[in-house]
Amino acid sequence: MLGSVRTYGQYCAMARGLDLVGDRWTLLIVRELISLGPSRYADLQRGLPGIATNLLANRLRELEHAGLVARTELPRPANATVFALTERGAALEGIVREFVKWGAPLMATHAPDDTFRPHWLLVPLRGLCHDATPGAPAQVVRVGTAADGCDIAADAGTVSVAPSSPSTTPDATVDGDPDALVALFTGRLPIAAADAAGMITGDVEAVRRVVGGTPASLGAQGSA
Amino acid sequence: MLGSVRTYGQYCAMARGLDLVGDRWTLLIVRELISLGPSRYADLQRGLPGIATNLLANRLRELEHAGLVARTELPRPANATVFALTERGAALEGIVREFVKWGAPLMATHAPDDTFRPHWLLVPLRGLCHDATPGAPAQVVRVGTAADGCDIAADAGTVSVAPSSPSTTPDATVDGDPDALVALFTGRLPIAAADAAGMITGDVEAVRRVVGGTPASLGAQGSA
DNA sequence: CAGCATCCTGTTCGATACTG
DNA sequence: CAGTATCGAACAGGATGCTG
Numbered sequence: 001m002l003g004s005v006r007t008y009g010q011y012c013a014m015a016r017g018l019d020l021v022g023d024r025w026t027l028l029i030v031r032e033l034i035s036l037g038p039s040r041y042a043d044l045q046r047g048l049p050g051i052a053t054n055l056l057a058n059r060l061r062e063l064e065h066a067g068l069v070a071r072t073e074l075p076r077p078a079n080a081t082v083f084a085l086t087e088r089g090a091a092l093e094g095i096v097r098e099f100v101k102w103g104a105p106l107m108a109t110h111a112p113d114d115t116f117r118p119h120w121l122l123v124p125l126r127g128l129c130h131d132a133t134p135g136a137p138a139q140v141v142r143v144g145t146a147a148d149g150c151d152i153a154a155d156a157g158t159v160s161v162a163p164s165s166p167s168t169t170p171d172a173t174v175d176g177d178p179d180a181l182v183a184l185f186t187g188r189l190p191i192a193a194a195d196a197a198g199m200i201t202g203d204v205e206a207v208r209r210v211v212g213g214t215p216a217s218l219g220a221q222g223s224a
Numbered sequence: 225m226l227g228s229v230r231t232y233g234q235y236c237a238m239a240r241g242l243d244l245v246g247d248r249w250t251l252l253i254v255r256e257l258i259s260l261g262p263s264r265y266a267d268l269q270r271g272l273p274g275i276a277t278n279l280l281a282n283r284l285r286e287l288e289h290a291g292l293v294a295r296t297e298l299p300r301p302a303n304a305t306v307f308a309l310t311e312r313g314a315a316l317e318g319i320v321r322e323f324v325k326w327g328a329p330l331m332a333t334h335a336p337d338d339t340f341r342p343h344w345l346l347v348p349l350r351g352l353c354h355d356a357t358p359g360a361p362a363q364v365v366r367v368g369t370a371a372d373g374c375d376i377a378a379d380a381g382t383v384s385v386a387p388s389s390p391s392t393t394p395d396a397t398v399d400g401d402p403d404a405l406v407a408l409f410t411g412r413l414p415i416a417a418a419d420a421a422g423m424i425t426g427d428v429e430a431v432r433r434v435v436g437g438t439p440a441s442l443g444a445q446g447s448a
Numbered sequence: 449c450a451g452c453a454t455c456c457t458g459t460t461c462g463a464t465a466c467t468g
Numbered sequence: 469c470a471g472t473a474t475c476g477a478a479c480a481g482g483a484t485g486c487t488g
Contacts, residue, residue, distance in 0.1 A: 006459085006480090009274060011338040011402045013348060014255055014320060017327030024246065024461075031238055041470050050233060052462050057471055081470065095326055096238060098319040103241030114235040124237060178235045230461090230478080248480070265451055276481050281452055305451070 020066045021092065025051055027099070029059055030085070030092050033069065035122040035150075037163050038084035049115045063089065093123070100124050104186070110179035118144025121181065122161055125150055128185045129159045129210045139206045142170035143181065152210050159210055172202035187212060244290045245316065249275055251323070253283055254309070254316050257293065259346040259374075261387050262308035273339045287313070317347070324348050328410070334403035342368025345405065346385055349374055352409045353383045353434045363430045366394035367405065376434050383434055396426035411436060 008015040021027055025048065032047040033039060039047075045056060060083055063069035068089030072082045085092075100123050121143055134157035141152040142164055149164035174184065176199035183189035184199070191211060195204050232239040245251055249272065256271040257263060263271075269280060284307055287293035292313035296306045309316075324347050345367055358381035365376045366388055373388035398408065400423035407413035408423065415435060419428050 008252065009335075009338050010252075010344070011331070011334055011340040011406075012255075012344040013325075013327035013331050014323040014344075015252060015327075016330040017323045018251060020330075022248070022251070027242060027246070028232065028234075028239060031236075045470095050462085052464090053471070054473080055461065079469095091326060095319065095322040098322045099238040099241045101237075102315060102319055103237035103239075106240040106244075107235070107237050110235055111233075114233050116235040120234070120236040120238075182235075266449090274481085276483095277451085278453070278482095279480065303450095 017095075020068070021063075021095075023059070023062075025055060026059055026063070027092075027096065029056070029063065030068075030089065031096055031120070031123065033083065033085045033089070034093055034096060035119045035163065038072070038082045040080050040082055044083065047117055047119065068092070096123055097127065101127065107179075107182050107186075110177075110182075114178075116178035118149040118175070118181070119163060121185070122150045122163065125152060125161045125185065128212075129154075129161065130212060131155070131157050131159050131209060132212065133209045136209065139172075139203070139209060140168055140170045141206050141210050142168075142173045143185075144175055145173075149175075154206075154210050170202065172200060172204065172206040174200055174207060185211060241319075244292070245287075245319075247283070247286075249279060250283055250287070251316075251320065253280070253287065254292075254313065255320055255344070255347065257307065257309045257313070258317055258320060259343045259387065262296070262306045264304050264306060268307065271341055271343065292316070320347055321351065325351065331403075331406050331410075334401075334406075338402075340402035342373040342399070342405070343387060345409070346374045346387065349376060349385045349409060352436075353378075353385065354436065355379070355381050355383050355433060356436065357433045360433065363396075363427070363433060364392055364394040365430050365434050366392075366397045367409075368399055369397075373399075378430075378434050394426065396424060396428065396430040398424055398431060409435060 007019045010016070021030065028048055029044065032044050036043060036047060041056070045051065045053065048056065060069060060071070064071055068086055070084050070086050072084065074080045074082055104124070125143065129152050131154040138153065138155035141154070143150045143152065144164060146164050146166045151162050151164045151168055151170060153160050153162070174181065174194070176194070176197065180189060180194065180197065180199060184191070184194045191204065191208050194200055200207055231243045234240070245254065252272055253268065256268050260267060260271060265280070269275065269277070272280065284293060288295055292310055294308050294310050296308065298304045298306055328348070349367065353376050355378040362377065362379035365378070367374045367376065368388060370388050370390045375386050375388045375392055375394060377384050377386070398405065398418070400418070400421065404413060404418065404421065404423060408415070408418045415428065415432050418424055424431055
């Protein structure tokens, strides 16, 4: 009845890590909890197209048992169950970040039937954005929508990327085709071209301020 | 007949990475190829206790197809097939390293029936060792044995950790119980105590030279 | 012997239907 | 909304047999 008692049985840090988060879907659930913050069951399902509902329930139970996810019952009037990463669970972001870096070259092509959610860009954007105008007042660029996206906040030379919040009014909003979004933030699509294509609403200069990171953060590694 | 056409179908760098290396055993095979260097089939099997032989063959074929592993036929007299990481495959070390860092706290306890191979320490040791005596002549400390272990080479302030080579004569050799080895290199077991327990052969000062890294590399993160 | 392929069994996964 | 129940298909694990 309980899942994954299956273990590699190795006294090895990596094998023991994989015993906890190596099952199918598990690291994507962690990605969701990182990218969305504390989430309800149905929101997790929306960010994990194709997952079986029983599998999501199993994984959440296993993650909870492993001390990586905490389940909280919100009081009235919300009256909902909320899943959030514990501190130890949030420490998985390093693994997620390395996966994103390694997988970056795989984003060059876009299969039309692949699903896409703008909030999936949160971890990648953390490595891809900078503040090119440290002296300017604080600005926020939204990627995607208020319901599903990321808010890139630039202030005093540093950027922070958070799940988009309906209570924030961004200075600019960027949206469009998945591959165009990726191309824009990896530098393959010029900002002017994105603007001409109608991808940018609001202050184009705010977009110019945050787009573009260090070459290393683009995950430029051989081909595949 | 061909494995894993199963894909997450997401336009997401992490999901696409997991499509390639997210299957069971795959990242442990990568760990083996990193820790052993180019290897023969039987050597991989020895480092992956419990893997089904057909599964290893399948995974190697998938990795080859993904461009992460290259298969080479050695000419006579060796006449063997050798599997090695490609450049793109070797780039997975960042993911392996993050897994090791995150999994480090899980090594605190040691189940007696867990298997252990000294060469599994190679990636962890890369984050755990330093050269405390940059001025001293080059020295090599072996962990494990010539047949299965790592050689830690300290020279001019930097250390490099490689699979143990029979053609190298180390200045000191460290071996012993798996948990004692881990405790030694994570600083929980004093070098003097390891020496008193008979874990060290040769020049104890060479061991003292390389053992101990930055606090950050110990992977100190919450509990679990 | 190294490097698999085949066969078989048990577990996990995926899709859908259903429930408090 | 947050799951549980069910069932066929795919996959993992173990033993064994084949082939140069």
